[in-house]
Every structure is written in structure tokens, then in C-alpha cells.
Amino acid sequence: MTSPCATVTGAARGIGFAIARRLTRDGWRIVIADCETDRGRRAAEQLDQARFVPTDVTDETAVEALFRDLGQSEGGLDLLVNNAAIADPSNGPIESLSPAAWHQRLNTNLTSAYLCTHFAVPLLRAREGGIVNIASTRALQSEPDCEAYAAAKGGLIALTHALAVSLGPAIRVNAVSPGWIDTSASPTDANPQSEALTASDHAQHPVGRVGGVDDVAAAVAWLASADSSFMSGENLVLDGGMRRRMIYTD
Numbered sequence: 001m002t003s004p005c006a007t008v009t010g011a012a013r014g015i016g017f018a019i020a021r022r023l024t025r026d027g028w029r030i031v032i033a034d035c036e037t038d039r040g041r042r043a044a045e046q047l048d049q050a051r052f053v054p055t056d057v058t059d060e061t062a063v064e065a066l067f068r069d070l071g072q073s074e075g076g077l078d079l080l081v082n083n084a085a086i087a088d089p090s091n092g093p094i095e096s097l098s099p100a101a102w103h104q105r106l107n108t109n110l111t112s113a114y115l116c117t118h119f120a121v122p123l124l125r126a127r128e129g130g131i132v133n134i135a136s137t138r139a140l141q142s143e144p145d146c147e148a149y150a151a152a153k154g155g156l157i158a159l160t161h162a163l164a165v166s167l168g169p170a171i172r173v174n175a176v177s178p179g180w181i182d183t184s185a186s187p188t189d190a191n192p193q194s195e196a197l198t199a200s201d202h203a204q205h206p207v208g209r210v211g212g213v214d215d216v217a218a219a220v221a222w223l224a225s226a227d228s229s230f231m232s233g234e235n236l237v238l239d240g241g242m243r244r245r246m247i248y249t250d
């Protein structure tokens with residue numbers, strides 16, 4: 001039996017790379033779709049059973065070509081992980097957030113998930129596959145000046161439950177909302193830098209630490225497995241308990 005096939009968008013580095021690495025260890029074939037060509041190639045070289053397809057997930061023609069390639073070269077698709085994003089949540093004050101910058105963030109962080117899903121569904125339906133969308137706790141709580149990121153991630157959670165109802169029972173659709181995840185030591189960067197996290201960065205989390213990329217990868221691996229077969233339309237919050245901490249000051 002051939003191994004199942006997943007495509008992970010934005011897997012050239014960070015959380016996406018960790019998801020791809022974890023899935024290959026679990027026996028999946030992976031197609032990395034990312035717009036960063038050098039990093040994307042390096043990422044695929046570091047993994048067994050992975051290849052890289054340069055893809056800008058905001059470009060309809062490129063996304064259509066990606067899924068045509070998946071159908072022809074891989075013979076189908078079992079899992080789509082919509083992870084690619086402009087991951088910096090800050091957009092500056094709303095008065096200076098231009099319509100162009102707003103649309104760029106919404107296109108990259110939300111519309112891309114619609115586009116990939118649109119082209120992936122015929123392949124996923126044939127295999128009774130799944131979709132995992134990487135959202136954020138910033139869909140649920142905010143710092144100042146993060147409107148575009150928060151709106152996109154909130155939209156992604158709504159898209160998740162809408163798709164789960166439309167596409168079930170053939171296709172399960174879930175989201176993971178990470179909190180603070182340390183991505184600084186990405187093994188696909190030419191000069192990986194590990195930012196020094198402080199003791200208070202870790203201690204403020206009820207679990208006592210900032211999250212790591214493998215925490216998110218483990219959640220995605222579970223959502224991709226038959227062990228989660230009774231879950232669809234959900235948003236799995238993965239933030240070390242931070243959302244449950246009351247933070248009013250005296």
C-alpha cells in the first residue's frame with residue numbers, strides 16, 4: 001500500500017516545516033508548497049519522502065497547477081494543511097493601514113485557504129481525506145494594531161466549521177489555534193537564530209513554557225489521524241493555557 005499524501009503550505013520554515021517533518025516521520029509523503037524557493041528546496045532535502053513545489057498561495061493559477069500536479073504525480077491527496085501566512089500580526093495603527101496592506105494580509109492568511117480548498121476538494125473527496133487550517137489565538141483575543149491578522153484568523157475558524165458541515169462525512173475539517181510558538185531556530189534558515197526567551201516569557205504560561213513548533217505538529221498529526229475521527233469543525237486551541245489566565249491588573 002502506498003503511503004498517504006499531504007500538502008503543507010508555508011512549510012519552507014517554522015511551524016509548517018515542523019508539521020511536514022512530523023508527518024513524514026508518521027509515514028506520510030509530503031508536498032511542500034511555499035513561495036520561498038531556496039528555503040523550500042532546503043526543506044524538502046532535509047525530509048524523507050518530501051518534494052517542493054514552488055507556489056504562491058495567493059495566486060489562483062499557481063494553486064490550480066499545484067493541485068493538478070498532486071493529482072497527476074502523487075495520484076491523489078489525503079490531507080491539506082493550510083499553514084502559509086504573513087505570520088507577523090502587527091499592522092500598525094488602523095488609520096495608517098492601507099487598503100492594499102489589508103487585502104494582502106487577508107489574501108495571504110484567509111483567501112489562500114479558500115483557494116487551496118477549492119482546488120483540493122475533488123482530490124480529498126476521492127480519498128476521504130482531511131483539512132487542517134492553522135489559525136491563531138489572535139482570532140480570539142488581541143493586542144493593539146493587529147486587526148487584519150485577527151480578522152483573517154477569525155475568518156479561518158469560521159471557514160473551518162462552514163466547510164466541515166458542507167464537506168462531511170467524506171472530508172473532516174479542523175483548525176489549530178497556536179498561541180506563542182518559538183519559531184526562531186528554523187533548521188531550513190541559512191543562519192538560524194535562536195532568540196533568547198526570558199524566564200518570564202515561559203513562566204506566564206500555565207504550563208510553564210512558551211510553545212515549540214513540534215507542539216503544533218503533534219496536534220496536526222493527531223487531527224490527520226483516525227484517532228480524531230469524531231472531531232470536525234473544531235478549533236483546537238494550543239496555547240499552554242494562556243487564554244484561560246485572567247490578566248486584569250489591580
Ligand code: NAI
Pocket residue numbers: 009010011012013014015016033034035036055056057058082083084085086087108134135136137177178179180181182183
Ligand atoms: P513563518 O513566517 O516562519 O513561516 C510562514 C511560511 O509561509 C514561510 O515559509 C513563508 O515563505 C510562507 N508564505 C508566506 N506567504 C506565502 C505565500 N503567499 N505563498 C506561499 N507561502 C507563503 O510563520 P510561522 O510562525 O511558522 O507560522 C505558521 C502559521 O502559524 C501561520 O499561519 C501563522 O499565522 C500561525 N501562527 C504562528 C504563531 C507563532 O507564534 N509563530 C502563533 C499562532 C499562529
